[in-house]
């Protein structure tokens with residue numbers, strides 16, 4: 349029974365307007381007090397614009413404040429953009445965590461590989477299982493994707509049922525796991541679905557995505573016809589692709605050597621959970637050198653050009669065991685994630701320069717996305733027939749295209765929202781009614797820092813303009829007690845006339861101190877300020893850029 353003031357709300361805390369960092373919350377209750385359910389807790393990968401930062405995580409202030417009303421956290425699947433922030437952030441919540449067996453096993457493997465990672469108890473839900481977390485009832489729906497055990501969630505509440513699609517596609521032959529559970533989605537549509545909160549990643553692409561089986565065929569051909577060694581790189585979590593490579597290798601009498609720790613970890617988990625049943629044992633990298641070129645396939649990490657991953661090291665001839673030579677073939681069974689183009693390009697160019705043949709998805713069907721294209725989205729909407737569609741999991745363009753498509757197929761209400769928007773789904777007309785605190789955290793070394801802290805902005809400035817550090821020793825009357833010390837970092841040697849910037853800075857410091865009025869000389873702070881201004885202005889005049897300047901004044 350619902351009281352007249354009860355409402356059902358949805359709020360994305362990450363993943364809307366961006367690819368990555370997925371975190372969704374659902375709430376049921378009065379406008380003042382609600383029970384909350386969280387879905388996924390992912391990371392985004394930082395680009396060159398965030399020097400020194402590897403990962404971005406959602407700011408979970410809101411969930412921490414509401415921790416007592418948070419009934420649980422459910423994971424849809426084990427991609428980093430859906431579960432990558434758990435090890436860092438779950439300890440702040442300590443809520444019951446639910447996942448299917450493969451996701452739980454991969455989390456455990458990842459945790460064990462990370463020194464000092466906290467214990468994270470997971471309540472394992474069988475495939476297609478159902479859990480009751482009042483006022484929510486959650487049913488898992490198996491969907492095809494690019495990792496085993498991706499799940500959509502039917503979240504039933506006293507105010508209606510929501511389909512949270514997670515990451516999905518339609519693939520009649522996904523190679524591992526079962527195809528998307530169409531029957532369950534149709535049944536949801538028949539029973540009545542209030543809202544779909546859905547994946548927008550490929551809403552800009554017409555038609556349907558090819559099947560994993562089509563990719564497997566293409567890989568089998570490319571591996572069979574290769575004249576020398578073959579290296580295949582793919583996302584380490586794509587177990588279906590690894591299976592495809594294993595079968596292709598076996599069919600032409602080649603051994604598979606796994607290269608890269610992430611590959612080894614996923615292979616171990618896939619064996620434990622049954623997803624490698626029927627797949628031959630792989631060989632260690634130490635055997636690679638003994639195998640004839642036409643008897644080996646190296647399955648490598650590094651499809652995104654990561655400098656420390658296997659393929660980059662192989663391309664630079666820095667791998668201790670695995671080498672490639674002229675006439676060998678490298679297959680990128682992957683897509684370059686936006687932001688990684690330069691890194692991937694460098695690896696490809698490195699290989700091509702050595703006479704190694706490189707095959708990518710530009711010319712061959714060696715990769716398919718795990719997300720639904722427009723015809724697949726249309727199918728899903730025709731089965732589920734929701735009252736409301738809320739596009740998520742995408743950048744602005746993907747969200748807008750998904751929204752337009754939902755309208756076109758006749759969904760009565762389409763709500764577009766942003767991270768931090770509180771969307772009321774029921775009762776009444778759906779709308780953004782409020783905001784909840786959201787933001788980003790950066791993983792900086794071992795620490796999590798607020799995105800708006802000055803650290804990264806300072807780092808970026810340092811990278812552009814360098815630093816002048818000045819130390820002054822003054823006596824009590826404000827006279828220099830020793831020569832000032834001036835140090836420059838990241839500033840050109842000399843100006844256009846050949847005068848050294850170190851000398852220019854030094855002269856500016858002396859000039860300023862000597863010409864200070866008596867009154868100001870006894871105020872170390874005022875001296876520091878004047879010196880800083882003079883140094884920056886003098887250098888800027890000759891360089892055209894203003895460096896950062898730090899002045900330390902010590903009174904002796």
Ligand SMILES: [Zn+2]
Pocket residue numbers: 425427430493494515718
């Ligand atoms: Zn995914």
Ligand SMILES: [Zn+2]
Pocket residue numbers: 370427429430515741
């Ligand atoms: Zn995703």
